[in-house]
Amino acid sequence: MAAPASFTDFTDADCLARLSGKSFGRLAFHVSGLIEIFPVNYRLVGRRILFRTAPGTKLAGTIIASDVAFQVDSIDEETAWSVIAHGRARLLETADEIEQASQLPLRPWVQTPTQEFVEILIARAKGREYRLGPDPLPEHEARS
Numbered sequence: 856m857a858a859p860a861s862f863t864d865f866t867d868a869d870c871l872a873r874l875s876g877k878s879f880g881r882l883a884f885h886v887s888g889l890i891e892i893f894p895v896n897y898r899l900v901g902r903r904i905l906f907r908t909a910p911g912t913k914l915a916g917t918i919i920a921s922d923v924a925f926q927v928d929s930i931d932e933e934t935a936w937s938v939i940a941h942g943r944a945r946l947l948e949t950a951d952e953i954e955q956a957s958q959l960p961l962r963p964w965v966q967t968p969t970q971e972f973v974e975i976l977i978a979r980a981k982g983r984e985y986r987l988g989p990d991p992l993p994e995h996e997a998r999s
Contacts, residue, residue, distance in 0.1 A: 862985045870938045870980035873927060875899040878960075880927040882906070882913070882975075884920035884944075891916050897925075898959045904940065904975040905947075907961045917944045917973055925975055930987075938982035940975070947972040 865873070874880075883892045893913045897906040904925055908914045917923060923944045928937040947953050956972040 861988075862983045865936075865938065865980075865982035865984065867980060870940065870982045871899065871902070871977075873929075873936060873938045873982060874904070874940065874980070877927045877929070880904075880925050882917065883924040883926065884916050884922070886916045886920045896961055896963065898961060900959070902977040904942070904977065905956050905959060905961065906973055907956075907963060908971050908973060909967050910971065914946070914971055914973070918946055921945070923975055925977075933987055934984055935987060936982060936984040938980060940977045940980040942975045942977045942979075944973055944975045947974055 878896055878898065880895060880897055881892050882895050883890060885891075891912065895906040895908070895913075897904050899905075908917075921943050923942065925940045925942070926937065929935065947956055952974075953972055956974075961972075
């Protein structure tokens with residue numbers, strides 16, 4: 856007898872709900888032969904992930920790579936979940952876009968001027984929730 860599934864796949868709506876309930880995630884992209892991963896504070900607006908950054912590797916890599924992944928997760932005593940969103944990143948450039956983004960509660964962790972706003976338009980998102988617990992016994996041990 857097969858063990859019950861220990862995970863549940865999220866729908867697109869579930870993924871967006873989990874993304875909107877958090878403010879910290881990880882940005883990943885591939886550039887110059889390396890995969891880079893950066894922690895970022897963010898806000899979800901519709902299907903757009905927005906974050907602030909300063910000039911440097913994160914900003915340059917995001918613009919060069921444009922296709923990025925964004926990951927958010929959570930864990931407690933009974934469950935863990937993870938959502939990965941894939942999309943296109945771009946630097947916000949118009950005064951209207953920058954003004955709207957500057958109204959969001961995007962606070963940096965360190966006191967660094969982070970005046971550049973980046974948007975990731977989510978093309979697809981997938982995620983799972985896992986039920987935590989002890990490892991199940993292998994089937995041959997359960998029958999003994």
